[in-house]
Amino acid sequence: MAWYRSYDDDRFPRKLTVGERQAQARQEAARLSKKGRKLSPVVIEGSTIASTFWGKAWCKHLENYSDYESRLPRGRSYARNGSVIDLQLGPGSVRALVSGSEVYEVEIDIEPLALPRWKALVTQCAGKIDSVVELLSGELSDAVMERLCDPKQGLFPSSGQLSLSCSCPDSAGLCKHLAAVLYGIGARFDQAPDLLFVLRGVDKLDLVSAATAGAMGSKKKKSKGELKNDELSDIFGIELDGGEAPVVEKPKKKKATRKS
Ligand SMILES: [Zn+2]
Numbered sequence: 001m002a003w004y005r006s007y008d009d010d011r012f013p014r015k016l017t018v019g020e021r022q023a024q025a026r027q028e029a030a031r032l033s034k035k036g037r038k039l040s041p042v043v044i045e046g047s048t049i050a051s052t053f054w055g056k057a058w059c060k061h062l063e064n065y066s067d068y069e070s071r072l073p074r075g076r077s078y079a080r081n082g083s084v085i086d087l088q089l090g091p092g093s094v095r096a097l098v099s100g101s102e103v104y105e106v107e108i109d110i111e112p113l114a115l116p117r118w119k120a121l122v123t124q125c126a127g128k129i130d131s132v133v134e135l136l137s138g139e140l141s142d143a144v145m146e147r148l149c150d151p152k153q154g155l156f157p158s159s160g161q162l163s164l165s166c167s168c169p170d171s172a173g174l175c176k177h178l179a180a181v182l183y184g185i186g187a188r189f190d191q192a193p194d195l196l197f198v199l200r201g202v203d204k205l206d207l208v209s210a211a212t213a214g215a216m217g218s219k220k221k222k223s224k225g226e227l228k229n230d231e232l233s234d235i236f237g238i239e240l241d242g243g244e245a246p247v248v249e250k251p252k253k254k255k256a257t258r259k260s
Pocket residue numbers: 104166167168169170175176177178
């Protein structure tokens with residue numbers, strides 16, 4: 001029996017305690033894994049959703065969405081409690097499963113970053129970003145970071161650019177499951193900040209001087225993926241071969257299959 005129900009047959013189910021929700025989340029995750037679905041849950045240790053530059057910047061940006069203000073705190077605690085049992089990010093697309101009174105399917109579509117805005121960012125950051133690592137760890141001058149994080153002209157989407165959908169019976173524009181997923185995205189950026197660029201449909205290398213100017217020649221271009229993986233693993237202290245992070249995963253897989 002599926003956990004998911006459509007709007008038609010659903011009624012507001014009994015509210016579960018946090019413990020019950022967590023147990024349900026574990027049960028459902030185990031069931032889906034058994035069926036072969038590869039889950040990428042949002043795991044948050046401690047009370048802080050995100051602790052790296054881009055993760056924090058994303059969460060801060062969310063809190064500027066005044067239209068969602070009242071729903072965000074509930075989503076934050078949902079995210080912290082391990083309710084987001086699966087989160088998959090792709091270009092302009094967020095797909096997630098959230099354990100609430102039942103397990104709900106969440107879909108968020110995000111408009112791609114408008115080309116003129118991206119071009120303006122690239123122009124304004126020209127010569128100021130020397131490496132992907134600097135960019136992804138947020139170790140750039142305050143002026144550059146402020147430019148990239150500008151609520152209106154930067155990398156982040158406005159609330160109007162989000163198209164939100166959740167299978168729960170809550171008819172509010174932003175239910176707590178959607179809010180939990182929005183925070184979960186911030187937590188995911190802690191592990192894989194490059195997913196911000198994937199999500200917005202832009203190539204982060206456009207911002208990096210060495211890559212755009214070809215300053216390091218073909219070597220830089222050739223080892224693009226590999227270099228990112230190693231450097232990112234060093235910086236973030238994690239293996240970047242899991243989850244749905246095509247940008248970092250792909251080159252690694254290819255390297256593994258050697259021609260002899
Ligand atoms: Zn919902």
